[in-house]
Amino acid sequence: xxxxxxxxxxxxxxxxxxxxxxxxxxxxxxxxxxxxxxxxxxxxxxxxxxxxxxxxxxxxxxxxxxxxxxxxxxxxxxxxxxxxxxxxxxxxxxxxxxxxxxxxxxxxxxxxxxxxxxxxxxxxxxxxxxxxxxxxxxxxxxxxxxxxxxxxxxxxxxxxxxxxxxxxxxxxxxxxxxxxxxxxxxxxxxxxxxxxxxxxxxxxxxxxxxxxxxxxxxxxxxxxxxxxxxxxxxxxxxxxxxxxxxxxxxxxxxxxxxxxxxxxxxxxxxxxxxxxxxxxxxxxxxxxxxxxxxxxxxxxxxxxxxxxxxxxxxxxxxxxxxxxxxxxxxxxxxxxxxxxxxxxxxxxxxxxxxxxxxxxxxxxxxxxxx
Numbered sequence: 001x002x003x004x005x006x007x008x009x010x011x012x013x014x015x016x017x018x019x020x021x022x023x024x025x026x027x028x029x030x031x032x033x034x035x036x037x038x039x040x041x042x043x044x045x046x047x048x049x050x051x052x053x054x055x056x057x058x059x060x061x062x063x064x065x066x067x068x069x070x071x072x073x074x075x076x077x078x079x080x081x082x083x084x085x086x087x088x089x090x091x092x093x094x095x096x097x098x099x100x101x102x103x104x105x106x107x108x109x110x111x112x113x114x115x116x117x118x119x120x121x122x123x124x125x126x127x128x129x130x131x132x133x134x135x136x137x138x139x140x141x142x143x144x145x146x147x148x149x150x151x152x153x154x155x156x157x158x159x160x161x162x163x164x165x166x167x168x169x170x171x172x173x174x175x176x177x178x179x180x181x182x183x184x185x186x187x188x189x190x191x192x193x194x195x196x197x198x199x200x201x202x203x204x205x206x207x208x209x210x211x212x213x214x215x216x217x218x219x220x221x222x223x224x225x226x227x228x229x230x231x232x233x234x235x236x237x238x239x240x241x242x243x244x245x246x247x248x249x250x251x252x253x254x255x256x257x258x259x260x261x262x263x264x265x266x267x268x269x270x271x272x273x274x275x276x277x278x279x280x281x282x283x284x285x286x287x288x289x290x291x292x293x294x295x296x297x298x299x300x301x302x303x304x305x306x307x308x309x310x311x312x313x314x315x316x317x318x319x320x321x322x323x324x325x326x327x328x329x330x331x332x333x334x335x336x337x338x339x340x341x342x343x344x345x346x347x348x349x350x351x352x353x354x355x356x357x358x359x360x361x362x363x364x365x366x367x368x369x370x
Contacts, residue, residue: 001353004212005180005235008159009034009062009136013353014235015225016182016214017345018066018139022050022057023247027345029061032353036064036139044125051133064137064161065130067123069145085305088294093309096287100323102312109311131156139163139182142191142275150177163216163237165193165200167207174208181213182237188217189240189333191277192268198231205232220335222355226363229356240333245345253317254280254328255342263337272331274302280329280336284313 005014012032019025025035037054039047054063096102127149130138138145138153139161153160154177161180164170170181183204185197195203197217205213215228216237225236243250244258257280267281271288274297279285288296296302316324343351 001356003229003234005214008212011062013349014214014229015349015352016064016235016237017242018237018239019242019248021242021247021249022054023249024242024245024345025063026054026058027245027247028242028349029058029063031346031349033349034062034064034137036066036137038066039126039130040066040068040141042126044129047126047129048132051130051135055133062136064139065126065135066139066141067126067130068141069123069143069149081301081304085297085301086294089297089305092294093306096284096327097309097312100283100327102309102322102324102327103316103319105308105312105315127152131158137161137180144172144176145178147176161214163191164204165195167200167203170204170208170213174211179211181208181211182216183213183233184237185215185217186268187278187334189266189278189335190331191273191275192217192333193276197228201228201231201233217333218335220338220352222352222357223359225352225356226359230363240331240335241339241348242345243330243332244339244342245348246342247345250330251314251317251328253325254314254330257328258330258332258336258339259341261332261336261339263334266332266334266336270296270302272303272306274299277331278333280332282327282329283323284327284329 001013003014011034015033016036017028017033018036018038020038020041022037025037028035042050135158137159141163145160150160159179161182162173162178163182163184164173165184173181181204183200184192185200186192186194187197201215212234214235214237215233219225219228219236219238220241228236242248244255265281266278267285268276268278269285269289270276271285272279287293297305313324313327316322317328
């Protein structure tokens with residue numbers, strides 16, 4: 001395929017794949033797409049290990065890194081933030097753990113680190129690690145990247161992209177110097193806004209032209225890819241579909257839930273991080289959004305409150321007698337309804353491209369010659 005995005009990165013297909021799994025990132029890039037590693041869960045030392053592995057297994061193909069640099073709580077120390085969590089919220093989380101018989105973590109296992117990359121300060125070391133590797137793209141998932149970060153990326157011949165949910169946000173990104181806009185609609189997994197993809201993409205394309213736009217949310221096959229390109233996008237940004245591929249390290253219990261789920265089995269909830277995010281609907285999301293909930297805390301307090309609890313849920317999801325299998329969930333989009341079997345990453349890419357070609361040819365056949 002030939003698009004501006006393909007030319008910019010030297011890739012065969014304008015298919016970008018976000019994943020926290022290094023195996024998926026490498027497999028997508030090797031298959032002709034562009035893998036992007038989600039770095040938020042990795043301390044700098046572990047991120048170095050992950051990126052070194054990708055370098056050794058990606059066959060020289062381009063890839064990128066996604067970080068999180070929200071602006072709303074810059075300057076707060078982690079200990080100070082912990083003191084802001086009300087006791088009632090701690091008791092609510094502890095009550096859920098008791099209700100579903102979730103065991104404690106083994107001694108010495110602290111679970112998920114509380115903040116990791118959920119601030120500009122904590123993301124800075126991740127960015128330094130990322131730029132020490134031959135990445136081609138740095139993506140910010142929340143807010144406008146600091147000018148110093150954009151300048152540092154450009155000095156290293158690395159392009160910068162950012163996710164947005166409104167045309168106004170896209171304009172702010174372009175003004176700041178962001179090179180590529182990822183326009184993410186309401187259907188997407190993870191943090192997402194309220195405007196649907198069909199409405200959002202042409203609005204953003206028109207607002208930021210000639211800046212390239214990637215369409216995100218609800219995209220998992222060639223017909224959806226063709227629709228996104230018809231709306232003016234230069235490529236597509238995918239995420240949820242990689243949770244169930246053969247190379248994914250998704251928990252087996254969770255993977256089975258995703259494979260059986262429908263497009264109606266997701267919910268936009270603040271129960272994960274404090275900001276609205278589309279998640280797999282579980283008793284966990286229902287409890288936090290229910291009438292007995294004290295209400296989710298603002299970011300990053302909600303994530304800090306529940307980080308250890310979520311570590312316990314994921315660790316014990318396979319243990320009989322524990323209710324962790326009921327609580328386990330993940331950010332996932334409404335595309336989940338078509339994620340019905342485990343496929344190899346290469347096959348997912350090839351099937352998307354084949355269906356894209358068939359779709360565009362069918363549409364072209366509907367035009368009459370003059």
